Amino acid sequence: MTSSTKRGIKLDQQKIVLLLFIVIFTGFSVLLPGFLSVGNIVAMLRSISVLGILGFGMAIVVIGRGIDLSLVALMAVPTALVMTLAQVGFSVPEAMILGLLFAAAIGLLNGIFVAYAEIPALFVTLATGLGLAGLGQVGILQADMVPWPHELDSLLWLGGVDIAGMPSSIVILVVVAVCAWLFLNRTKIGLFIYAIGDNPMGARTSGMPVRPIIVLQYVLAALIAVLAGFVMASSNGLMDTRIYNLSLIYDVILVVVLGGVGLSGGRGGVFSVVVGTLLVGTIINGMTILNLTLDVQNLLKGVVLLVAIALDSVLNPRNEETAQQGDI
Template sequence: MTEPVSVAEEARQPFHRRLLRSQEGIVLALAVLAFAAFALLLPGFLSPGNLLVLVRSVSILGILALGMALVVIARGIDVSMIAIMVVSVSWAFVITRAGYPFELALLIGAGFALMTGMLIGALIAFGDVPPIFATLAAGSVIYGTGRTFFFTLEMQNVPPDTDWFSLIGQGSVLGIPVTIIAFAVLCGVFQLVLRHTRFGWMIYAMGNNPNAARMTGMPFRPMTVAQYAISAFVAYLAGLILASSAAAINARLFNSTMIYDILLVVVLGGIGLNGGHGSVRNVMLGTVFVGILLNGMTIMNIDYTIQNLVKGVVLLLAIVVDSLINPRDEQTSQQGDL
């Protein structure tokens, strides 16, 4: 078996070679082809308004994908993100209507998201529960707890007299929606953390070779807890932006295909499920491609069920391609990490 290419060695290689080594080049070509096809066949697709809507509509999905990407790079997965998002944001709105200051309620919601993320991380790190099962079960528990004890209505409206909050999802700066700016800022933060900090180096080391990471004395378990806490907090931020855009948060999102859309962005962008490689660039590429795909199908008025079928097929193909380009090593196959 060939030795995996280190992050530093990968970064020194020419960009076009890195594209050829992964599915990034394929996805980029498909995105360009899809964009060109929709531009030629669909009237109004190239209008500035539609292009702005396209980017804005997938910005929240891209933000969620950043949190998922961090976990996947470290050889994990988090399918509890949507449950954490809807419960923490909904509870913050309920607390506000109960008489608490809105800002305090938002802090309580953030605390709840961080706490649940840390508990999930601890379950995986100290209980040795496979991430897919831990997060799947935790998501159901979180959602059930929220609907039973925190709120009963599925739709929770943004509390009144919070005009500043509405600006997050509906405002713009120099004509650019704040939602897009928030996605760009978070991309910059994640790029800085992953590529230029010790924390980011340890994330890649965990995904590349977990046993070697443990042998070098890396705080493996605290790192696992930290990455799931970050993923949960990112989900909470995305939920706030979504609620601000729609003036409400709908708990039915938990039963939607949103978590699969997040995985579609991550895998389609080129972040391998066996961990150890990937970057913010992959998330941005996957987000743009999924945005083009969804926007084109919406303009063509394709039925929602058929859209889900198309997304499911694309996700399946992306996973197959990922398994061929980034084959699972013996360690991953034995442990069943995902």
């Protein structure tokens, strides 16, 4: 057998997940009444867009050998803050700048603790996510559910309108995907992120600014999360900050890991997030049509996530010589 033939039949995790998506989507189309209806497809596309945008933010961090459990809080609270500020008289530019600065500050805090204090990202982002959610619910916001203010109607194009029959949120998802691909594959910083994730000690030895780049990863993830928040809020007509208490963050991790972004760092990319989003979004939609309870859905997603993490550990084994956070 020639090498070209071997290459032709080789299946990596991304191709396997893409095939699974095609099989499951086809099966749901045949077996589930209403799955292919226009209303259901539009609803699925809207939910997939938010999930995918958050997935791109998470992927930037995970490729650099981190994780960000505060993304959903960063999506909800700064977005709700902007909406609240617009309601009480701030201009749109003023409210947007304050909200983005607030989110960037949380991302900066995450990055500094991870890169300079060398605290594991899991604990840092869990703590900031909990703190941010609490601050939103009992501090800076007037209510858990913040309605979309008419003062921000100029931003409805982010997710609240249709373009040629397609939700505008899908267009935003495509734009974010293209920008993320260009950043990770066509910029020096993006290539540095891959190098840091693959071998942080080697990256540091070669002269890369490892710590500032790690901080940048978390700031970018925070800003992407705010964009996802505006897509969700403009689509739904409100922002429910209690979403932090749901399982969305685990869905985001499932998208990233299932798609092939290795938790050991330095692996995967935009296509990984795309195929992971398609598969996870389709499964969630199918379970909703089947009227499975939330507890059953979470159980099934938990099993899938566990299998995905186990598969990741086999396909992308962590190099223990460079696994210690203190190496960077």
